[in-house]
Amino acid sequence: MTASVRLRLSVLMLLEYFTWGAWYVTMGTYLITALKADAVQVGAAYANLSIAAIISPFFVGLIADRFFAAQKVLGVLHLAGAATLYLISGVQDFSSFWWLILLYTLLYMPTMSLANSISFRQMQDAGREFPSVRVFGTVGWILAGLLIGFAGVETTAATFRIAAASSLLLGIYSFFLPSSQSVKKEVCLSDILGLDALVLLKGRAYGIFFITAVAVCIPLAFYYSFTNPFLNHAGMANAAGKMTLGQVSEFLFMLLMPFLFSRLGVKRMLLLGMFCWILRYVLFAYGDSGAGAWMLYGGIALHGMCYDFFFVTGQIYTDRKAGDNIRNAAQGLITFATYGLGMLIGSYVSGFVAGRFSYLQTAVLHYDWRSIWLVPAAITGIFLLLFIFLFRDDKQ
Template sequence: MPLSVRYRLSVMMLLEYFVWGAWYVTMGTYLLVTLKTGAVQVGAAYANLSIAAIISPLFIGLVADRFFSAQRLLGTLHLLGAAVLFCISYVHEFNVFWWLILLYTLLYMPTISLTNAVAFRQMANAGREFPAIRVWGTVGWIIAGLLVGGLHIENSMLTFRIAAASAFLLGIYSFWLPDTPPVKQQADLRGILGVDALKLFNNRSYTVFFITAVAICIPLAFYYSFANPFLNDMGVRNAAGKMTMGQLSELLFMLLIPLMFARLGVKKMLLLSMLCWVLRYLAFAWGNNNHEAWMLYAGILLHGICYDFFFVTGQIYTDKQAGLAVKNSAQGLITFATYGVGMLIGSFVSGFTTGAYSTNINGALLYQWRNIWLVPAGITAVCILFFTFLFRDNQHK
């Protein structure tokens, strides 16, 4: 790949994930503090991303892949998204906010696949070249968190305006990306929906993994929806910036996956990640910003091993089990189930749970954070028991 193309794709990835990170992490804080919503409404707002994740593969497979150049569609979606984000920054009514966030996530989620498509089409060896490009997306997320936290605007509409400005910039920039014309082929609805991958459920161990993967996303939604409001409530300064330590640990553990996978195998990798999830939630339950502040930072830093060792290992396991004919369908199915169905359920469960453990005192909501974080810890512990006794790692004994 020419160096100039590598630079252009790296900038694309940086901006793609900067846009997302600029508003997503702190949306819960914005809703609770600025729009004065309840926790149930926060969960409902975050559920929109899961709804979009369910619909996005249909849009990409049935429309985008057949009729439009990826870079032009990418630019168009980001320009429309920039306009929606700018409108969101002026909204003070939650019902209007919810519909606009749904509209924006429907516009944004297809762009993740589109950026990957643009990148892959320029590569001769995707396995070797793509990680060096994709890592700039994580860098973009980190920069967004540091900027929002450093400016102390976590409860401000400026987060949406920063995201809108960067989306507009990426929208314009996308039209100068390498040409990625559509693939002229008949849409395969079975492949798009992952129907062909259902044969994986003939394998009992894969079925156990699949159920666990869906279930583990329910407690994961607690972290995505309420970690930033929780840290701010604990008095942590620059909470959004400090949460980027999780992405830094993600980079580190990503490098360790090949070594650990060879040494531990699938089952131990997945169990280790789930155990760290329990430790994270317990650290949040008993941590505070005084003598136990280290527990809060430990919970953030555990993000790398929690995310990488479960999701990346799960993707590798799925790829090995699927076989050549249904690799794409299998990856689409697991993404649909986790980020779609699992996170959708988790968003509402986290919202109702947080709302149930809150008390209104003189117009101010006080949250029983210890009880709140014990709920995802308990759900994850059940997942560990289920997985431990029913999963068999036939590839590593």
């Protein structure tokens, strides 16, 4: 891969994740403050991304892989996404917002796979070259958070307009990416759904991991849906900007992954990742005060261990179990289980729980944040104990 191609792919990743990060982190805060949405509605809005994650493999498999060059499909989707984001910024009621954000996520989610596919086709050694390109996605997410935070627009529709501008730029830029012609092959339904990878579930150890991955994503949804509204409630200035500390942590722990993986192994890495999720929720539960501000920063900084030690380790574990023949199908299956099924359930559960611990006071909706955060801590703790018990005989 030449330096010119590397630069073009790096810009692709930066814009891809800048666009997502510009609206996703603060959507809950915007819905609560600007559209006066309740917790259940916030959860329903975030659930749309999981619905799109479930549906998007059909689109990529049936359309992008068969008929059109990937970079052209990417460009069209981002241009349509830019128009949709701009429309979202103008709606004043939750019902219209929900349908438009569903439309946008259906347009956006396939672009993640397409961006990866375009990158892989330009690489001779993806295992060595892809991380140095993909890391610019994390940089893009950080830049989006810093811009939104320092501009002070977390509670306004400007976040969607910023994302729309980024999507428009990326849509145009996509047509100038390296050519990635369609394969024009017959695609079986089993390929699209990753059904070939179901053979992995016959193994006891992987079956336990798979079920645990789905289960852990249920309490995980609390973090994505309600962290930004919570931090703003706690009085943290520039909450969106400071939340990028989590992505910095993710980047640093990603560099440590090869060393830790060889020392600790799969089981200990997964257990440590789950424990960090519990610790994060507990820190949030008891950090809602001036004296406990360090707990809030600690909970944010744990993102690297929470994400890398569970999700990245899980992807590596899946790759090891799958082998060459079903590698792509296996990664599709675990993505469906986590970001699709698990997060979909979790988005609705988190909305229900937050609604259960909300109350009206002087016509203003308030939340009992301590109780809200202790619920996912307890759920994750139960799954952690079950994981230890069921996985006790596995030596990996």
